[in-house]
Amino acid sequence: MKKAIHYINQFFAGIGGEELADHKPEIREGLVGPSLALNSVLEAEVTHTIICGDNFMGSNTDEAVSTILGFLEDKEFDIFIAGPAFQAGRYGVACGTIAKAVKERFNVPVLTSMNVENPGVEMFKKDMYIFIGGKSAAKLRDDVKVMANFANKLLKDQETGSAEDEGFFPRGIRAQVWLENGPIASRRGVDMLIKKLNDEEYISELPIPKLDRVEIARPIEDLSKANIALVTTGGIVPVNNPDRIQSASATRWGRYDISNDDRLEAGVYKTIHAGFDPAAADADPNVIMPVDAMKAYLKEGKFGKLHKYFYSTVGTGTTQAEAVRMGKEIVEKLREDNVDGVIMTAT
Amino acid sequence: MCNLIPVATTVGANKIVPTISIPYPLGDPQTPKEVQWKLRYHRVGVALDSLTADIKEQTVFRTKI
Numbered sequence: 001m002k003k004a005i006h007y008i009n010q011f012f013a014g015i016g017g018e019e020l021a022d023h024k025p026e027i028r029e030g031l032v033g034p035s036l037a038l039n040s041v042l043e044a045e046v047t048h049t050i051i052c053g054d055n056f057m058g059s060n061t062d063e064a065v066s067t068i069l070g071f072l073e074d075k076e077f078d079i080f081i082a083g084p085a086f087q088a089g090r091y092g093v094a095c096g097t098i099a100k101a102v103k104e105r106f107n108v109p110v111l112t113s114m115n116v117e118n119p120g121v122e123m124f125k126k127d128m129y130i131f132i133g134g135k136s137a138a139k140l141r142d143d144v145k146v147m148a149n150f151a152n153k154l155l156k157d158q159e160t161g162s163a164e165d166e167g168f169f170p171r172g173i174r175a176q177v178w179l180e181n182g183p184i185a186s187r188r189g190v191d192m193l194i195k196k197l198n199d200e201e202y203i204s205e206l207p208i209p210k211l212d213r214v215e216i217a218r219p220i221e222d223l224s225k226a227n228i229a230l231v232t233t234g235g236i237v238p239v240n241n242p243d244r245i246q247s248a249s250a251t252r253w254g255r256y257d258i259s260n261d262d263r264l265e266a267g268v269y270k271t272i273h274a275g276f277d278p279a280a281a282d283a284d285p286n287v288i289m290p291v292d293a294m295k296a297y298l299k300e301g302k303f304g305k306l307h308k309y310f311y312s313t314v315g316t317g318t319t320q321a322e323a324v325r326m327g328k329e330i331v332e333k334l335r336e337d338n339v340d341g342v343i344m345t346a347t
Numbered sequence: 348m349c350n351l352i353p354v355a356t357t358v359g360a361n362k363i364v365p366t367i368s369i370p371y372p373l374g375d376p377q378t379p380k381e382v383q384w385k386l387r388y389h390r391v392g393v394a395l396d397s398l399t400a401d402i403k404e405q406t407v408f409r410t411k412i
Binding site: 213214219220221226275278280281284290292302343344346 | 349350361362370371384388391399403
């Protein structure tokens with residue numbers, strides 16, 4: 001039988017409420033509190049329950065996470081389930097924090113459940129399955145059941161449905177599905193268009209995630225002193241692709257030193273982007289990453305400094321969640337190097 | 348700098364400088380090298396100038412070449 005490990009807080013373990021929220025992490029064999037309900041509907045054995053005080057997880061996050069990962073090091077488990085956390089904010093954040101760490105370390109599916117108002121939803125919904133839960137523990141059995149139904153599918157390698165069908169918060173991942181019957185895509189597309197032209201309601205099959213507007217950056221006052229960096233989603237990399245950036249659905253990015261190059265030479269750089277014909281960019285990588293034009297403007301003194309690295313990843317099939325993460329990682333590096341402005345080229 | 352202006356607009360890029368295609372945003376290989384260079388030099392210049400522009404809303408900058 002497959003094995004599961006369950007994470008709960010001090011309150012649901014029956015240890016105590018707020019006054020005991022500093023409770024250090026512990027692991028117990030077998031079932032504690034909500035684990036009983038989980039074990040009864042899960043087609044796996046809940047072998048251990050991990051308990052941690054919400055405040056301890058919140059205030060001593062590194063210690064709590066490393067202690068718990070230590071507990072798990074010698075355990076065999078196929079799935080990790082945290083909560084449900086309902087509307088309890090710190091509990092929700094704790095569930096998200098530990099589930100994310102467990103997923104990264106042990107590469108097992110992680111699931112949790114929270115109410116829509118729980119701040120843990122916004123923080124972690126892209127990292128894991130967070131099921132849409134009730135407001136309070138009165139919904140414990142229902143919430144556990146929804147999670148367990150989905151977990152059972154994962155455990156049996158069965159096909160899973162969309163976020164809407166399964167009841168978790170959309171994660172910003174698009175999946176293609178094969179319809180067994182019904183009109184073909186072109187027909188559905190035309191039907192939608194006709195409805196749109198008639199101002200009738202229709203449901204898009206390609207929903208665009210809610211707009212996530214970025215504040216307009218302050219203009220650079222003196223370009224002649226500014227440090228400018230180049231970034232691209234066009235997949236320009238050294239020909240051996242040292243960072244093994246994927247040609248589609250990228251999760252990695254790289255940065256490459258151009259301080260001694262007047263241009264990007266063919267045969268030294270190429271594109272690994274799988275979303276378009278690479279011939280033009282392979283013959284002259286500057287058509288995507290215009291190092292030659294930037295160096296010309298630099299020599300003319302139009303701007304102060306060209307940042308020594310250009311940054312690159314691949315934009316095709318890349319999920320919004322991954323793109324946001326990579327963007328944040330790159331921005332952090334650019335800030336460390338006091339970059340004032342960025343020119344980003346897309347393909 | 349991108350070719351798919353509607354996508355850039357939808358996803359919320361604030362300063363957008365158009366390029367000429369997806370596979371070769373800044374230089375058509377069917378044209379002579381000097382023509383490609385002129386186009387690339389011009390559009391990168393527009394992008395550099397756009398960094399100094401004090402805009403109040405999403406803006407697509409105009410290019411001449």
